[in-house]
Amino acid sequence: MISSAMPRAQRIAACLRVGSVALLLAVTGCGGKTGPGSATGKVTSITVLDYYTDDPEHTQWGDLLTACGKTAGVTVEQTSVPGASLVPKVLQQASSRTLPDLLMLDNPDLQRIAQTGALTPLGQYGIDSSGFAKGILSAGTYEGKVYGLAPDVSTIALFYNKDMLAESGVDVPRTWAELQAAAAELTRPGRYGMAVDANATFEGTWQFLPFLWSNGGDESQLDTPQAAQALQLWVDLVKSGSMSKSVLNWTQADVHDQFVAGRTAMMINGPWRIPALNEDKNLHWGVATIPVPQAGQTPVTPLGGEVWTVPQNNSKARQEKAAQVLACLNDSTNMLTLAEQHFTVPSRPAAAAQYAEQVPSMAAFVESVEAARARTSRLGVKWPEAATGIYTAVQSALTGEQTPQEALKHAQRIATGS
Template sequence: MISPARSSARRIAALLAGILLLAPAATGCGHRTGSGPAEGEATVITALDYYTDQAEHAQWGDLLTACGRTVGVRVEQTSVPGASLIPKVLQQASSRTLPDLLMLDNPDLQQIARTGALTPLGSYGIDAEGFASGIASAGTYQGKLYGLAPNVSTVALIYNKDMLDEAGLDAPRTWDELKTAAAALTRPGRYGMAVDANATFEGAWQFLPFLWSNGGDEGQLDTPQAAQALQLWADLVNSGSMSKSVLNWTQADLHDQFVAGRTAMMINGPWRVPALELDPDLHWGVAPVPVPRLGQTPVTPLGGEVWTVPQNPSKARQEKAARVLACLNSPASMLTLAQEHHTVPSRSSVAAQHAGENPSTAAFAGSVAAARSRTERLGVEWPRAATGIYTAIQSALTGEQTPEEAFKHAQQTATGR
């Protein structure tokens, strides 16, 4: 998902200088509130995340170190596997041993904030001014901001330029254009289109742009809008323009199919850009996810991790952790992360700057402006809806049920009626 780590004293020094220069522009950066203990009483804080990949761990470690220096603390970073993070956090919350700075995947913030384990960022003078509304929503629980994401991601349509050029096609903008293009690009050994339709939250994530852009609602799945979106996927499979194997493919599998020339188009995210760039003979482009009707703006799901400040007996450490969090969300930090991870800066003005300098991320940046958090509508009930969505996808694409029947059953299962 990320480029190799480039850890060096020179890079850290340059990053630190940039953060010091730009930090005043970051909302909440450098603010002190209340009458807490003196700054010198907290010299070390702890941070917990799930960046276990060696390169990713090092990149975040560099940034945490640099931000720690700006506020006069040493940050001790611990990384655990993604599947272990929430169980560990819940255990630490019950034993009151939470870290000073905690990273959470944005759909998990609601669950942890509900336990009372997190502190509102407004207590430290930090707000979400300048962030897209969906990003602010991802860090909010019951009207209070508990987390901020320095960078985010979403999905778009990635296509093979040579294949589309050979067929005389432009990147499809609407559902009808998508079906036409997928059919024209399909030939023996190659499908025109690919999505991740597997029976996991990843499959539900990939379907959301089609559901939401058609006016569908994850809280009420048995609607014509939801059925129409799923019918699009079913039509692509039934016509032979999309492989039935999408029922088992992950987003990594989509990438492999694309680079091998076995699919001309796919839905995927900016984390695939580094690997796509490794092949100089692969000519690819990125366009927004096609929408039902021309002129509409796609509504895509928001990915990314938020940083939070847990409850802690030491107010001095809480305040230092909050200042490190604000530094992580400064323009300089956002640009560093976006360049290393090929993601989108969370501040709208910084995202526009980055997109102008990196055309391969422009479509993702444009979609982030209208992107939605998965928990925005349902909060902690989102996982139940996601399960209903991917179960319905499986039923419809295997032909076991029509899209209408599949979503009617999903709604009945989710509500118990």
């Protein structure tokens, strides 16, 4: 689909690029197809793309978008694609100039997409980005300009099965040593003490970050003793049999399923699992901050959350409307609503404090989120390479192919592209 927004010459060039595909052209007609950007009159509706495919999330976001649309005087057409296909979809739409009017992105992807030139700085719509937590604001910023804002943020924490801990007489672990001891104590035939996602994907990286960062490790220099110690902790958990070797293949969803099935006593996961955990009435679970190397330290966790952006298109009017909806999503009241619905944390510290008072069970997350770090804060658009290096190192170390030191040396080479 080549939008009419595209200059004629460019369109012809696009056709010529695939010139040898003459037959295809005849089939599809490389003509002008009207894109969403062509409307010049009064804007009555805008398109939105996100990855909230599952209910109740999908409906909750749909309702909020509709409500915000109403205040801006437009109807909202919401499309949701699965998380893994969002970036491919956005890139595809970027090249065919069919981007939606309002686009949601996972925060570590923002800089990469902003770099392509497909997004617009929010400053030009007069959106005020003050009062947001530093972490999420930095994730939404590229080259000094804010391109995306997130109404609510989250991070990961330690979930535990209260019954199992009580049965074994184990306290909720606070430090790495306690974690190892507790995991060993909780392991039984057919059950592991601990579970993480050590998958060879960015999700695996995301779960390792709290261990790396809390120990003073850093993604800009991976071959450090701090990083090796963090990796050694995971290796030891697997080696001692407190954690299944299958963590190598598990996604966060798998980890959740293991926990619900009673096959693991503790797990690392995010608050978005809480609604599903609550569904099982026989499951008594608790949540705590991720254990730190030494008692008294503050855990540094990665910042999760989706930022909303206004992509480039040729209709100023549509962009304005989209920006109004974006601002509405990010106002303090809606932040609170979203946070309560999804067990996340409002991204304005002021709102978050109020929230912690209202919902005490979320206090662990509010506390973690304050110290949470955006994945792109150090490396910006270079983050994907470092993330690849990290999960590769985790895999090599957990399989026993390499020692943590060797694996991280290799990871550093991947991160720097050498």
